[in-house]
Amino acid sequence: MSSKIPSKLFCVQIESLFKNLFNYNMAEVSMSLCEIVVDCEALSQLDLSSIFSNIKENSCHHLESALSAHKEKDAAILLAAACSMHFTPNDSNNPLKPKFVFENHRGLIPNDLNKETLFAIKEFCINVENHELRARLADIVWITRSGTIDHAYIAIEAYLESAKQLSKETNIWVLVCDRIERALRLSVHFRRHGQRPDLFESVSKFMIDQFHEFKNTDKENYLERLLELFLEFDLQGNEWIYDQALEIYKLHYDRCNYNFSISANRIALRAAINMRSKEKEYSIWESISDCHIKAAKEQTGILAAGQLMKAIDALAKVPKTKNRRLALYEEMREQQIESLHEFSLLESDGCDISEIVGCAISRVKSVDLFDALFRLGLITKPVSIEKLKASAIDQMHNSIAWMFGATHIDHEGMTTSVIPPSVGIEEDSNGLQIWSIMMRNISIEHQLHVQAKIMPALNEISATYSISEDMVINICSNHPFIPDGHEEYFVKGLLAGFNRDFMTSCHLLIPQIENSLRYIARQQGYEPTTLHGDGSQERRGIKLLLENQSVINALGFDLTTNLQIILLDKVYGDLRNQLSHGYIPASSYYGDSPKYLWWLILHIIMRPCAKHWIEVYRQDNSLDDEAE
Structure with a gap:
């Protein structure tokens, strides 16, 4: 099937x-x-x-x-x-x-x-x-x-x-x-x-x-x-x-x-x-x-x-x-x-992704567990924001649906974002209409990546190997994204994802992302704190960190923007705020966003291993672009 x-x-x-x-x-x-x-x-x-x-x-x-x-x-x-x-x-x-x-x-x-x-x-x-x-x-x-x-x-x-x-x-x-x-x-x-x-x-x-x-x-x-x-x-x-x-x-x-x-x-x-x-x-x-x-x-x-x-x-x-x-x-x-009971599921004709699934499974055929985990971490790339924007502008040129604006609600029916109507791309001076379309499209892209690549590849690895805590500890140790003393959060968070427990994974990893971004900023020579006039200090929040150029330079624009969208964007879902305040029901962790976020962290963790993998494991050119 x-x-x-x-x-x-x-x-x-x-x-x-x-x-x-x-x-x-x-x-x-x-x-x-x-x-x-x-x-x-x-x-x-x-x-x-x-x-x-x-x-x-x-x-x-x-x-x-x-x-x-x-x-x-x-x-x-x-x-x-x-x-x-x-x-x-x-x-x-x-x-x-x-x-x-x-x-x-x-x-x-x-x-x-x-x-x-x-x-x-x-x-x-x-x-x-x-x-x-x-x-x-x-x-x-x-x-x-x-x-x-x-x-x-x-x-x-x-x-x-x-x-x-x-x-x-x-x-x-x-x-x-x-x-x-x-x-x-x-x-x-x-x-x-x-x-x-x-x-x-x-x-x-x-x-x-x-x-x-x-x-x-x-x-x-x-x-x-x-x-x-x-x-x-x-x-x-x-x-x-x-x-x-x-x-x-x-x-x-x-x-x-x-x-x-x-x-x-x-x-x-x-x-x-x-x-x-x-x-x-x-x-x-x-x-x-x-x-x-x-x-x-x-x-x-x-x-x-x-x-x-x-x-x-x-x-x-x-x-x-x-x-x-x-x-x-x-x-x-x-x-x-x-x-919430008024909105029935709207479905369009599906597209066959069996070929993509087959390709993902073949790409994680590996020599050992490390090779498999590296291949999973680079099974795809973070969604390209420039391509996403170009696609949204093209849709605005060829449709009038966006002219009527949009109201976005959360799982409890509360209004989280209101996009006003507009009459043209030139009138969309704040980019609200374009961003709204981008958020709808990136949600579809994340769904495709999770269902066609990430989860099939993870299932294939799980069927072949027993993923041990010791292996995850090895890839998290002395890692440039993880400050000393915080390794256990990432180990248990990643391990929970390997075991399909994305609720635990999100609760462990999401608070650590902000702290790791500060750690990256310091490595780039940027001080992520503010000194107030009374002598007290305040740490910079995650929004400012994800917009900081030194962090973007270190992790890449697409990766940091994907993180920002999943964690903070009101139109997309605002996962960090929903989790922090306890708004999100347990069933939401079975969705695509928590899974894609977990994979993004795995992607960050595995990227520094590229040089070692190329020297020891590379047998074909299938991952050359991602690895390099």
Whole structure:
């Protein structure tokens, strides 16, 4: 029967799919627009009334589709490209972004347009009748500083008119609100006397009219966004915003839309903070906590636990709520424990490792026990961190799963690490997403090494030899990794591993690793202690030791990083902390991490024997790379 372990997760090739979707219209446009020169006359010759006659909605998306049907005209291609830009009105300095971004190419942005084309747009946009198109073109001119302040005024008025038109044509409130927001952010710069304060007043009036028009409808999201803008630009006053936000919260709450209730409460909270009313702040925090508790009752396991944690955090802002928080904490822990029963084992098609197992067994065919132990210690190499990182980056390029973030829990359901969502490798400035993927992959690598190489080789040696304590004492004596007086810990720890007792092995070896790292540091001329001002001294901890360059130079980057991951990393499992505080159940020592850690120590112990083994035992070249 062949041995199998789960293969790596399949990565969806989503990027190529996106590229195919966008290439139909935009590849040609992006490639040639910088070279196209369109003058005002060519733009004016377009029959826009006819082109836009059949569109159902005057939004840029529909305008782009209509214009793209006229590929034979450079002017139509230009206007379609202008309408294709992604609209982000909350970014005052850069509201028009590329429609798509990939590793080596992206969609059009305003600054891609050549000077002649921008000049033509500057002259043409003034007379465009379609409000949406006039707003987009005038904004491009303003953003690129190709026109005058009058183009900003044109853009404001056109965005406002477009918002009014869209409010009648569509039920998609985001389209209306985006136009309002861009008009508002532009007009706020010109509300001083001597410029155009009337523009700011017109936009503000339309916002208030929209709020009252939709107040008693089901467009609470639209109302919340308007309230956020009222709050940001100090419109209507904090008291009014506070009262309106609470009304929206109650509407959501009655409909059991607790996430939206929380959003409305947070708007009210900001207004209360502005009013400097502690009483109102406490009331809102209690309301937010209540919403999370209600949401938790509709869920189970890890989702309910997450809601309860947020409820506890909200209540912590309110004085004299200790007993309520403790009660919620007990309930949260119960939900975390319950969550462990929700996760069924996910399996993918296995991969046949029988050939690897056979190779491992043949590599420990030996002359005597020492030869066998040396071969076991070098049966493989510590997992390469650089290869692991390169693989993780490659997976990020070819998958979108990592965009959603991750929550890592331990065997009791407690959250040990939270990886936030991201939108691109460039956005992963702290490397959290890459590291999370690396930890998942190294866990698979460790599993493969243990099941396909280490344990089959150990079983083969055990079937051939009786591993005595005297032999282990011999290889641990006068060893550069083991300080005097600490040999017995390593002897008994290694011997326990040979006897498959990895619980005992871990309890003996893990505390000794830190001390041996200090011993290595001293040998490299580094003093692993700190002298405090009062004369007291403190030994450096294991984390600093594993990151110390002298230790890395002595043991190797891959080996020290593998130790750090197994012993300290929260995503991987944090074995040292779990063991030291007694968190880890006995069954966990039957897993792959304790076995791989035991082998790493054997690897360290056997490496200095390489010269002796090469001189006395080497009969083939199978271990040359590892031994040398």
